[in-house]
Amino acid sequence: MPFTRGKKPAASGGKALRQQSAPSTENQEDGSQVKRSSSPPRGAPKKRTAFIDITNAHKVQISLPGRKKEGGKKAVKKTNITSVTAKNQTNLKKSVSSEESTTEREKTDTEEEEEEPQSRLKALVRQIPAHLERKPIPPEFDIDSESADDCYMCPEYAKEIFDYLREREEKFVLSNYMLTHSSLNPEMRAILVDWLVEVQENFELYHETLYLAVKMTDHYLSKASIHREMLQLVGSTAMLIASKFEERSPPCVDDFLYICDDAYKREELISMEASILQTLSFDINIPIPYRFLRRYAKCVSASMDTLTLARYYCEMSLMEMDLVSERGSLLASACLLMALVTKDLGGWSPILQFHSGYQASEVAPVVRKLHLMLQAPADDKLRAVRNKYSHKVFFEVATVPLVDISVLDKALSS
CATH class of the missing domain: 1.10.472.10 (Cyclin-like)
Structure with missing residues (x-):
């Protein structure tokens, strides 16, 4: 067992141990542990604690250097039983009166709380900053309540996340x-x-x-x-x-x-x-079109093959220098619109306009650029994306015929 610092008492028998004036304190490390015996075995070193338990401080006598003990015995102060009884009665009266006053104050506070609950609630509401107030989402545009039990989807603030990414895009606009x-x-x-x-x-x-x-x-x-x-x-x-x-x-x-x-x-x-x-000033959290594409596809409950077709258009756009200046959210909107029209699943719906923030007239120029890029003859040197999306894993969407531009113009105009 480890020995604590301090003088080791001489093992002179039980009589010497009984004459020690400093009482031993009990070690209580945890409430669940059994108290150890306060009497050390014969000949063991004396235990010393770093701090004295404040609850037992009145029971411990600390001998300071330079102070002599009177006769080696504790001074016992005799108190008069009559005076103690009188003091107890006085304290009892004081405690009763204090309890009555406390009860009256609690009743008054309870009545005040019952009278003005609405005013206090309004005061709390007014303290919320305007930028932290959540804007209500119309029920017909709510796409996150269905995943309320999935914490990975962040349904409580998914809309706010993508609104923030939309704002952050303005910092990364290229020419x-x-x-x-x-x-x-x-x-x-x-x-x-x-x-x-x-x-x-x-x-x-x-x-x-x-x-x-x-x-x-x-x-x-x-x-x-x-x-x-x-x-x-x-x-x-x-x-x-x-x-x-x-x-x-x-x-x-x-x-x-x-x-x-x-x-x-x-x-x-x-x-x-x-x-x-x-x-790049270590700022590499750049909004990418792929994240927006998955979000917008969820708005219209697009199937996996429709989403994969939009992903094919989006990945093809990575090689086009003319599309580098387009914002990721706008490029994702154009890719999804082309996929919806190709699959004959409709055009730019109100729910897409609500979550993307773009109208069909804003998406139209990017859609036409994408169509022109996909209509160009395939370069034999640049086959990686086409070969990738020609696989069965990606539903062979690279082999889907390109929709006619007139059909796209009709969908954009409506």
Whole structure:
């Protein structure tokens, strides 16, 4: 057993132990534990506690240095029984009167609470800031109450989350930055995105990781000037950062060096990672169209094949330089509208307008850009997205015929 600090008493027999003036205190570590015996075994060292229990402080005598004991005996103060009885009666009267006054005050407080419950409630309501007040959602537009028991869906504030993402989009609006690069062109960027799609498939990464990597690449290229030989390094490093942000188990640095065919060194990739993060001010939570697409598809209860068709259009748009400047929420709206019209499931409904914040006239220009992009002849060098969505896992949506532009114009006008 560990020994506490202090002098070890001489084991001179039971008589010496009985003459000790300092009473022993009981150790009470937990209420559930059994109290240990206060008398130490013969010859054991004396226990010493760091602090004295305040509830037993009046029972403990502390001997201070320089103070002599009178005769080695405790001084006992005799009190008169008559005086104690008189004091007890006085204290009893005081306690009775205090209890009566307390009871009267409680009655008064209860009456006041019963008289003004509504006024107090109104005062509490007025204290809530305006930006924290939840706007009521019409019952016909409520798409979150059905998942009220699913905490992962955040049904209480899902609408507020996507409204916040809509506001955050304004911070990440891009322009055609390719005009500022002398050694890059849109075709090189499309080849890079096509390669990133293959990386996402090979590593079995989330689609959010792919979209975020493309977004970070675009934002970095809009602020930094690089040579064409470093373009693949930028894309693979952006995918590494996005994997760390989105994935549970992201690939390591060596994995990305391998997929680049060892064209870059480990130090170069780590240096590029620091450069991207510093250039973007470590603000990489960029709203992506994929999140909005899943939200808007839930508004119309779209089936999985319809959602996958919209995802195919959205992923194809990643390679188009003309669509880089479009906001993710607007691009997702256009992709879903095209999928709904292709499947003959209607057009832009009021519930989509409520949750997206866009009218059909605002979505129409992006829909026409998407249709023009999909109508163009397929490039044999850029087959990753088409091959991916031609698989049975993705319902072979890449083989679905493209809807006629006249049908789209009719749906947009109605």
